[in-house]
């Protein structure tokens with residue numbers, strides 16, 4: 595991409611556009627490049643290229659592939675655990691649990707600040723996990739805190755935020771009906787949907 599030693603790295607947004615990946619992936623990749631000494635961060639000045647153009651391009655491709663693989667593994671993990679959580683929640687959810695999930699979805703639906711979408715998505719998933727009344731499930735969800743990365747990648751525009759809310763409403767409907775199979779399927783579809791979004795290039799922050 596024609597960057598030579600001493601050049602300042604273009605903004606995340608430009609790099610995301612150029613490599614057709616999300617800004618989160620770029621951020622992750624640049625961290626790796628910094629650890630390898632391919633680029634160097636200077637406080638307040640930005641990030642600068644250290645390596646020769648070819649070495650930089652190779653390292654960038656490898657770092658992006660690494661970030662991609664990591665994200666895929668996180669989604670795979672979510673797919674393994676969260677439909678099961680939804681199925682148990684459908685069976686065990688009390689009226690109070692259901693109300694809490696409903697409230698979390700409503701709060702998410704009303705949020706206009708895109709910086710809060712990720713945490714509100716997480717709040718919905720946490721409320722669903724709480725309905726299992728199994729502290730180990732909550733510990734597992736907390737232990738996989740890194741999974742927030744999957745949210746940052748997926749929830750990048752108002753349209754995607756809307757679609758996330760729609761997915762949550764479908765899960766909620768199954769929980770209200772105490773239909774475990776439907777809840778598991780709705781959760782599975784929701785996670786597959788979010789994962790598929792991260793395979794697309796970044797939408798230029800239309801929100």
Ligand SMILES: [Zn+2]
Nearest residue numbers: 715719758784
């Ligand atoms: Zn969600």
